[in-house]
Amino acid sequence: MNAIIGQPVSRVDGPAKVTGHATYAAEFDLPGLAYAAMVLATIPRGHVRSIDRAAAEAAPGVLAVMTHEDAPRLPYKQIAQRPQVDAQSGEQLHVLQDDQVRFNGEPVAVVVAETLEQAVHAAELVRVEYARSPAVTIFDAKQGRPPSEGNAKAGRVPELGRGDVEGAMREAPVQVEARYVHPREHHNAIEPHVTIAHWEGENLTLYDKTQWVDNDRKEIAHVFGMEEERIRVVSPFVGGAFGSALRTWPHVTLAVMAAKRVRRPVRLELTRRQLYMAVGFRPHSEQHLRLGADKEGRLVALEHDVIQQVGRYEEYAETALSPTSHLYQCDNLRARYRLVEMDTNSPCPMRAPGVVTGVLGLEMAMDELAAELGMDPLELRLRNYAEQDQQKGLPWSSKELRACYETAAERFGWARRKPEPRSMREGGMLIGYGMATAIYHSDRSGGSASVALTGNGMAVVRSASSDMGPGTYTSMTQVAAETLGLPVDHVRFELGDTNLPYAPVHGGSITMASLGNAVVAACRAVQTKLTSLARAAQQGPFAGLAEDAVVAREGGLGRADGSGPVVPYAELLRQHNLGWVEAEGSAQPGEETKKYSSAAFGAIFVEVRVDELLGTVRVPRMIGAYDVGRVINPKTARSQCIGGMVGGLGMALEERAEWDARFGKVMNANLAEYLVPVNADVAEMEAIFVPNDDRNFNPLGVKGLAEVAICGVAPAIANAVWHATGRRIRELPITPERLLG
Amino acid sequence: MQPFTYAPVADAAGAAARALAGAQFIAGGTDMLQLLQENVLQPGELADLNGLGLAGIGEEPDGALRLGALTRLQEAADHPLLRERCPVATEALAATASPMVRHMATLGGNLLQRTRCLYFRDVSTPCNKRQPGSGCSALEGENRHNAILGGSEHCIAVQPSDFPVALVALDAEVLLRGAEGAERWVPVESFHRLPGDTPEIETVMRPGDVILAIRIPSHAMRWRSHYVKVRDRASFAWALCSAAVALRLDGEGRVAEMRVAAGGVATKPWRLVRVEQELLGHRMDRDRVRLAAVWASEGAVARPGNAYKAPLLQHTVERALLEIGGLA
Numbered sequence A: 001m002n003a004i005i006g007q008p009v010s011r012v013d014g015p016a017k018v019t020g021h022a023t024y025a026a027e028f029d030l031p032g033l034a035y036a037a038m039v040l041a042t043i044p045r046g047h048v049r050s051i052d053r054a055a056a057e058a059a060p061g062v063l064a065v066m067t068h069e070d071a072p073r074l075p076y077k078q079i080a081q082r083p084q085v086d087a088q089s090g091e092q093l094h095v096l097q098d099d100q101v102r103f104n105g106e107p108v109a110v111v112v113a114e115t116l117e118q119a120v121h122a123a124e125l126v127r128v129e130y131a132r133s134p135a136v137t138i139f140d141a142k143q144g145r146p147p148s149e150g151n152a153k154a155g156r157v158p159e160l161g162r163g164d165v166e167g168a169m170r171e172a173p174v175q176v177e178a179r180y181v182h183p184r185e186h187h188n189a190i191e192p193h194v195t196i197a198h199w200e201g202e203n204l205t206l207y208d209k210t211q212w213v214d215n216d217r218k219e220i221a222h223v224f225g226m227e228e229e230r231i232r233v234v235s236p237f238v239g240g241a242f243g244s245a246l247r248t249w250p251h252v253t254l255a256v257m258a259a260k261r262v263r264r265p266v267r268l269e270l271t272r273r274q275l276y277m278a279v280g281f282r283p284h285s286e287q288h289l290r291l292g293a294d295k296e297g298r299l300v301a302l303e304h305d306v307i308q309q310v311g312r313y314e315e316y317a318e319t320a321l322s323p324t325s326h327l328y329q330c331d332n333l334r335a336r337y338r339l340v341e342m343d344t345n346s347p348c349p350m351r352a353p354g355v356v357t358g359v360l361g362l363e364m365a366m367d368e369l370a371a372e373l374g375m376d377p378l379e380l381r382l383r384n385y386a387e388q389d390q391q392k393g394l395p396w397s398s399k400e401l402r403a404c405y406e407t408a409a410e411r412f413g414w415a416r417r418k419p420e421p422r423s424m425r426e427g428g429m430l431i432g433y434g435m436a437t438a439i440y441h442s443d444r445s446g447g448s449a450s451v452a453l454t455g456n457g458m459a460v461v462r463s464a465s466s467d468m469g470p471g472t473y474t475s476m477t478q479v480a481a482e483t484l485g486l487p488v489d490h491v492r493f494e495l496g497d498t499n500l501p502y503a504p505v506h507g508g509s510i511t512m513a514s515l516g517n518a519v520v521a522a523c524r525a526v527q528t529k530l531t532s533l534a535r536a537a538q539q540g541p542f543a544g545l546a547e548d549a550v551v552a553r554e555g556g557l558g559r560a561d562g563s564g565p566v567v568p569y570a571e572l573l574r575q576h577n578l579g580w581v582e583a584e585g586s587a588q589p590g591e592e593t594k595k596y597s598s599a600a601f602g603a604i605f606v607e608v609r610v611d612e613l614l615g616t617v618r619v620p621r622m623i624g625a626y627d628v629g630r631v632i633n634p635k636t637a638r639s640q641c642i643g644g645m646v647g648g649l650g651m652a653l654e655e656r657a658e659w660d661a662r663f664g665k666v667m668n669a670n671l672a673e674y675l676v677p678v679n680a681d682v683a684e685m686e687a688i689f690v691p692n693d694d695r696n697f698n699p700l701g702v703k704g705l706a707e708v709a710i711c712g713v714a715p716a717i718a719n720a721v722w723h724a725t726g727r728r729i730r731e732l733p734i735t736p737e738r739l740l741g
Numbered sequence B: 001m002q003p004f005t006y007a008p009v010a011d012a013a014g015a016a017a018r019a020l021a022g023a024q025f026i027a028g029g030t031d032m033l034q035l036l037q038e039n040v041l042q043p044g045e046l047a048d049l050n051g052l053g054l055a056g057i058g059e060e061p062d063g064a065l066r067l068g069a070l071t072r073l074q075e076a077a078d079h080p081l082l083r084e085r086c087p088v089a090t091e092a093l094a095a096t097a098s099p100m101v102r103h104m105a106t107l108g109g110n111l112l113q114r115t116r117c118l119y120f121r122d123v124s125t126p127c128n129k130r131q132p133g134s135g136c137s138a139l140e141g142e143n144r145h146n147a148i149l150g151g152s153e154h155c156i157a158v159q160p161s162d163f164p165v166a167l168v169a170l171d172a173e174v175l176l177r178g179a180e181g182a183e184r185w186v187p188v189e190s191f192h193r194l195p196g197d198t199p200e201i202e203t204v205m206r207p208g209d210v211i212l213a214i215r216i217p218s219h220a221m222r223w224r225s226h227y228v229k230v231r232d233r234a235s236f237a238w239a240l241c242s243a244a245v246a247l248r249l250d251g252e253g254r255v256a257e258m259r260v261a262a263g264g265v266a267t268k269p270w271r272l273v274r275v276e277q278e279l280l281g282h283r284m285d286r287d288r289v290r291l292a293a294v295w296a297s298e299g300a301v302a303r304p305g306n307a308y309k310a311p312l313l314q315h316t317v318e319r320a321l322l323e324i325g326g327l328a
């Protein structure tokens, strides 16, 4: 049989999705379902003075109105070891537990009614009086403070470095210094966040939009002081998330409380506008870089400060320094990470959290350095190629970044670039070529899966993972099919249910490296189990054979010496009168992290076309080459990469929260005014995967590819805009007012 | 969203009666539904105009084009007569919203589209237009979308529609039917009102008025015309700035007649009379065009967020003139 891993298999869940048969969280149609709507605070800080709920309670269809005055007091038990996706210090929002308002958009009441329209209407009738207190709603980088110990322990360190930066900088013959600003951004997945909470006695089922059912269950168990076993979370399909569904947000707690109150299943779906307040976002950041180099362009000193906004009730922080720590060879380095507390809802991970930010600053500064040196930007990267992870003092488990640079540059036609800015024109437009490097650290986490071989020839593979869009259903099916020797359509992968074997978070680009290996282990385990059965049997083709005399191959068992036929799994099951045989397998990270540093890499080349008179930028061409280890499915991998390019294009040219400090609020909180790229923005995009197979990192040889795909895109565009116009736009997005200003 | 009833109406008289009783009209619903969802409007009843038989485009005996108020934007954008004789209209329509929206949205509804001012559409903030007397949050707030022309200390909201800008350049008129049944023509140029101290009143329409049609006069059919729109992304975004130009050259290549209008920058579709004056009677060359375009932002009042619109307006007008003059 041909290899299945590496084939461009179409999404196995595609037909269900495009025909409407895929059931998303909001669509579970439970008998007696009631609808909840939230009332959100309209001041940035203060407290609720009074709530007039009479009109809401009297409105048609209303089943309950709940505020801090009558909501149950919840235990909010501490989670012994907080998962990485949660804020690492402070307290998650304790919703409706007191009269305090911590940010504009904090829920102050929830209304439950027979229909969605009735709930929404009644929520508008709740009259809330507030007492305002002074609020911090202006980002002031000078107020930055180091992250707390909790975050430092979780790898969001306040400082890192090596060597003597000051000394080396003083000596450096070539220096650049710059400040870059990147605004608050929102995930804006198509599917809004939604939860259906359903109590049956003491047992709770949640149909939820989540990237991690196991953690969702854990969080709610702690909030309500329940045993985890009493909670089931179901989340078979996720309509995009980009990190916003990694952790459990307060509205889930509200839905659970509301369902308890009205003794019916309750659905709570956030409106688009509420998504800008009730879940997280990518924090506003400012960064300051100083690069010192010798005349040949070798970096001798690197200083990088990243300052980000953070909420005040809990502390979410990011690994923004990680790219600077190891992307280039540089002996003298100092990076600092600071947080500015503001009265806002808490930020949270958004595709390549922190890393995309760090890469943005570093790669724009590298471009400025190249210009200062009069050197080709690609050449500058090559001169500073990091042969090892200098910060960790470890070799890379694999690194094919040179091949990425070469392949993408060649394909793009980088050699045609004229070095001088403003030197390329076409049809009245200024043309610019820009490039940047991408990196995202590769991690693994423990996870497990089960495989059942059934009498009808199918294999059912299960794990409590998630597929928010990358194609987990498909790629895991391929891994199982190849390991079991079955065709793809004989394998069914099931995910998104806490009743299934434990899976790690579907984030951080770790799913394939973590769970893929668990799926392999589970497949092997079920093969072993079947082999034992066949050997232990009284009769049959393998009865009484030694352990190493029987091997699994080509969808069945055969003799190791190749004699005799391969007996398909299903036939063996029939011979032994079994309906199915099932086994679990798991995979854990091993010693590799002590021996190697692992990361996915990429090189992005873009062409921009700038209409100087009107200040508009378009991107006709974007080519990325990536080292993501082994590629399980080039089709879904390509989708991820061009998705990352589109996301990066939005980041460079369109996305920004328009924040009004007087209200402490995002004003353009809808998809008509918060712009993301549309089809017309997206022209030629190409993703190339350079060959690699990183067995040092894990047995499957994969790295991660979801997040590296967005890193490097925005700086490549900004660098191209400079090349086109001679203007360094250091604040994103690059919109007409910045190009005309 | 407040509960409301829905009432299809069969004729303009019936529509007027319902409006006088408090109903609001719905045509394509592309703006109305947003306003209902966001609780900006709370009509007790929606009177549906789709049964009025007001869709369609036809040529009048004198060569003028009559466009029914219920004509969908896409139908108008695809119409061969319009495309051939009034490119500025076709270009403005093709640059409006997205194909999906254009298949729903109507020409009449587009004339009455409400502002995209961020505060108008967020009911938790003060806004004079939505709640007279509550204050204007945009003056000191996030106002990159707001107007530099035609504003007042009470409101600087942009009238965001593209098509009416083209209509001003084409010297078009709107046909209104009053509650009593009398019909009257109003030039598009004077259809919208400046905000002054009553920003909640946006047009010259009176209670019970129904828009029946739009007429592009026959003389405009002999003009060359062109629309340029600048937006934050390549499609599906309102104009940061737009320029509509229509003109006729005499036998010597001099500008004999001309109308220039701007969108995205003003509280109503903004006629740029001074730019026209600079060019009337002259041949268009690059320098004259550039100098004329500088007058586009005459009288602009800029704030930190929207100051860029003054140069952008000049440049957009310049681009439109250069392109129509074959100078680009």
Ligand SMILES: Cc1cc2nc3c(=O)[nH]c(=O)nc-3n(C[C@H](O)[C@H](O)[C@H](O)COP(=O)(O)OP(=O)(O)OC[C@H]3O[C@@H](n4cnc5c(N)ncnc54)[C@H](O)[C@@H]3O)c2cc1C
Residues within 6 Å of the ligand: A672, B024, B025, B026, B027, B028, B029, B030, B031, B032, B033, B049, B069, B070, B095, B096, B097, B098, B101, B104, B105, B106, B107, B108, B109, B110, B111, B112, B113, B160, B161, B162, B163, B209, B210, B211, B212, B236, B237, B238, B239
């Ligand atoms: C995402 C998005 C992007 C958009 N982008 C653009 C853009 O770039 N440029 C642009 O110009 N527009 C844009 N639009 C706006 C769109 O063109 C308008 O919403 C549309 O034209 C309104 O027409 P409608 O028929 O849907 O009006 P409705 O929403 O049905 O009604 C709008 C208003 O007009 C009134 N009304 C409608 N018809 C009549 C009539 N015959 N007589 C009296 N009153 C009437 C209604 O009572 C209501 O007050 C966009 C819309 C959306 C949703």
Ligand code: SF4
Residues within 6 Å of the ligand: B115, B117, B118, B119, B120, B126, B127, B128, B129, B130, B135, B136, B137, B138, B139, B146, B154, B155, B156, B157, B199
């Ligand atoms: S500009 Fe007009 S619409 Fe905007 S907030 Fe001010 S009054 Fe309201």
